[in-house]
Structures are given as structure tokens and as C-alpha cells.
Amino acid sequence: MAGPKEKSVSEQISGYQATNLTWDDIAFVRQHTHLPIIVKGVQSVEDVQLCVEHGAQGVILSNHGGRQADYAPAPIDVLYELRELRPDLFSQIEVMVDGGVRTGADVVKALALGAKAVGIGRPILYANGTHGEDGVARVLQILQEEITNTMRNIGANTVDDLKPEMVGPIGPWVGRNRPSYAPNPALAQIERDIDALGQQAVQL
């Protein structure tokens, strides 16, 4: 056990993390490079907006593999939220995502929702650990096959053909369980009818 002056294991391994980072640090980094600045580890729509405001060119929606905070949101959910709530931000900053990307379908979903790229960590790490370079090549080959198959199955010939409408919430697209970017015309008409009835009731 760690004595009074010794650090615990978790304190030791987090010792390299800066505890005084602020949004103004992006301006500081900008003073020292002309390269694009990409902020990794963003977990909310509001923080994507702040990345835009502070002049970052890219953002990686990521919980760093979910290894520090068990209940951190899944990056694909944050991507979906961003598409739902702030689709305008996709043209103001390059959005990328990592964490939990395990299949070609995961890659296709992320691209369809508007991600420019995905990152893959542990599948590559583990393949390298057990099979070295051949293992890494095999992982990439499997992903390529799965990406091709998924795109073929949904009728997308190129990445440009991928659209948010191809990705929806979990479960059947019934009633209100639909993304707002893919409205149901029949449901919209019913809602307009209900509104109109409400207006008439108020006048009566």
C-alpha cells in the first residue's frame, strides 16, 4: 500500500495530465502553428460549438475509449445528437469520432451522420499484440470488406451517397421514434391537423 508520501497507481499514471487547460489554450497553440488544430475528447454539442468559437479546425468526439469514466456517453450517440440538434456545425468544423468503432457498419453509420473520419484504437492494438503487422493488416482488410458490404447493402456507391436519413434511432421508425432530419410526412400532417383543431378550440 502507498505510504503517506507515495502516490497511488492512478495518481502516478494520470500525472502527465494537465489540470489547468482552458479554452484560451487553443489561441495559444494557434500562435505557434499554422497546422489545423483538432480538439480530441469532446463529449457534448455545446463543446463542439465552443471549439468552433475558439478557432479549432476539427473535433474528435471521443471518450478516450471510455477507460476513465464508465458512464461517459458513447461517441456515436454524441454524433447523433449533434446531427439532430446542430446540423449547421458540420460545415463549420471537421467532425471525427472514435471509441467503440468495431465493424464496417459502425464506420458507415458515422460517415452517414456526417463524420469525416473515424479512429480505431484497441482492435489495432490487440491485433498488433497477438499477430503483429499481419494482424493489423487483417483487421484493416476485414473492415474494408465490411464497409464495402454495408455500402452495397444500402445502395451507396460512394461515401458522398451516405446520408443521415440512412441512420435512425434504435427500434422501429414508428410514431415519434424518428430522427428530426427524416420527418414522417403523414405524422407531420396529423400534427398540423391537431394544431389547427387546437386553434379552433381556442377561438370557440
Ligand SMILES: Cc1cc2nc3c(=O)[nH]c(=O)nc-3n(C[C@H](O)[C@H](O)[C@H](O)COP(=O)(O)O)c2cc1C
Ligand atoms: C492503452 C490506451 C491508452 C490510451 N491513452 C490515451 C491518451 O493518453 N490520450 C488520449 O487522448 N487517448 C488515449 N487513449 C484513447 C485512444 O486515443 C482512443 O480514443 C480510443 O482507444 C478509441 O477507442 P477504441 O479503442 O474503442 O477504438 C488510449 C487508449 C488505450 C487503449
